[in-house]
Each structure stands twice: as C-alpha cells, then as structure tokens.
Amino acid sequence: MKSIVHDESGSADVLRLTERPVPEPGPGEVRIRVVVSAVNPTDWKSRSGGMGAASGTEMVPNQDGSGVIDAVGDGVGGLAVGDRVWVTLAAYQRPDSGTAQEYTVVPVERVFVLPDGAGFALGAAVGIPAITAHRALTVAEDGPTRLGPGALDGRVVLVAGGAGAVGNAAIQLARWSGATVIATVSSDAKGALATSAGAHHVVTYGGSANVAAAVRAIVPDGVDLVVEVAAGANAATNAAVLKPRGVVAIYANNGDHPFDLDVRQHMVLNARLQFVLLYTLPSRQLRTAGDDINAAIVAGAYRVGDDAGLPLHDFALDRTADAHRAVEDGATGKVIITVADD
Secondary structure (H helix, E strand, O other), rough: EEEEEEEEOOOOOOOOOEEEEEEEEEEEEEEEEEEEEEEEEEEHHHOOOOOOOOOOOOOOOOOOOEEEEEEOOOOOOOOOOOOOOEOOOOOOOOOOOOOOEEEEEEHHHEEEOOOOOOHHHHHOHHHHHHHHHHHHHHHOOOOOOOOOOOOOOEEEEEEEOOOOOOOOOOOOHHHHHOOOOEEOOOOHHHHHHHHHHHHOOEEEOOOOOOOHHHHHHHOOOOOOEEEEOOHHHHHHHHHEEEEEEEEEEEEOOOOOOOOOOOHHHHHOOEEEEEEHHHOOOOHHHHHHHHHHHHHHHOOOOOOOOHHHHEEEEEEEEHHHHHHHHHHOOOOOEEEEEEOOOO
C-alpha cells in the first residue's frame, strides 16, 4: 500500500511516499481503507518535533480521517466490514497508524460510524476539531455534559478565532445546542465565515478595536463560556466579559503570548479556567462526543465547505507535504487529502 512516512523530525520536506505492507488488525482493532485524511496543526507540530523528536522508525502522519472498514479483529462489536466510518487520534501512541496512507489499523474506541448521507470529506474534517469543541462546550460546572437541541439554551458562548477549524466546530455545535454565539475574528472575510458557520454576532479585533466593549455592547450581562484559542493574548478580554462563575475553556495559545492573569479579578468572578487536550481524555468521553457530533451531522447542523464557513483545500496523497505546509502557513478552512476514490 502507499504510505506517507518520515523517520526524522523537521520541515515538511521530511515526508516521503513509500510502499508498506497492508497491516492486519489485532484484537479490538479494525482496519480502514482510508478515503480522506485530514491535517490538523497537531500533525505538523508532531512532524516538526514540537511534540518530541522522531524515534528513527517510520512514522505515518495525520490523526483524523475517514474511510471504509475492510477487516475486523477478534472481539470487535458494533462495527463490521463495509461500514463507512470516521476516525480520530489514529496515530496517538501508534506511530505507523496515521491516516496519510491507503490502509490503517486503529482501536475500535477511536472509530465512529459515518452517518448516511455524510461525505467522506466531512467525516475526515470532524475528528480533533469537533471533539475539542465538544469538550470545551461541556466543561462548565453547572453546564451540560452532552450537546443537542436545548442543551445550551439561555447561555452565551464566545468563540475566539471563529474562522478556525475548532472555532467553526464550536460555533456550529453551540448554535445547534441553543446558545447565543459571538465569534471574534481578525478580518471581515473571516467574519463572513463565522457568520456562515452560524455565529449570531461577530466582533473583529485588531488596531484600536476594544473587543471587550464590543462584546459587552452585545451582551451587557457578559458571557457564560469562552472557547479560547489564544489564552495569553485574550486573557484580559476574557476576564472583562465573563459572567460570575463563567468558564474559559483553553485549547491553544496561538501567538505564544505569556499567559498572565489578574488573580483577584478571576477570584471575584469565581471563574473556571479549563484546559482542553484530547489525548488524555478517557475513551468514554471521546465516545460521548462522537455520538453527539454524529447527531448534529444527522440533523444537518454540522457541515463543511464554503457555505458552512469552513472552505476545503484538497490535496492528493503524493502532495501530503504541500498539505502540511498549507496548515503550517495558516490556511483558512480545512486541509484534507484525498487518498482514494470513495
């Protein structure tokens, strides 16, 4: 089978196309014929050595993807040969199981049936972004643990970076669940994407713009929950717009600004700061998130493409290095790799 591999850390130039044997699934595993692979920031950061140096053995990049199950191991229930599926965390602690190849073998707990009518591009695009957004939206002390119609009724959600993949997912899932959604973006063009995703209000930052004042003008009582992509840069703004007992769910610190907090201000608010990373979530929470995401897909509330505020950028498997470069260079939307015809 054709695989993209690297055995050293570095730029996208370390990625190369090679032939590898088709793997066999073990107990509790399934083999997937990959149709579409997706690239997330975590993929290029891992490849470049930002999450630890390469081991010297061949590693296959990309955590997310979609395809068709073509073999199952012993003890597998609920999934069968021929099922259309999406997968996430495929390469976590399994360096040769990334989705940038024609077949991959993964544990069943990382695999979800792709709803009827949903395309493989959508299946590949959910994964890490959507589950991250689901986790961020369900960490409030008195908030819901599941998402769906009515789950966030009466709540105000502020999504920082509303044109990014996680931001887009958070907007769609929060809107589906009944929240009033405000998104912050860096340009009018990105604002149009956030609006297409379903944001009720968009605030553009930069220059002399006072984001906190703009948010308070929309919701004078403040926001219940912030889905945060740039914790350091936005710390003061978040404190200024948060309701008492509000939550800031932090999944990244884009820009690498120092994360300095006014401790007393957050104490007065009884604020909660919740850090979010999927790799250390228990499998039951991955399953819950996947089930809710699938329900949103079935309801037509979770989509990809221009009209959903998430433009797709499609590459062939032999251009995986270019796909990685696109994400690393900040492409707006979702970068996917078509591995095979569906």
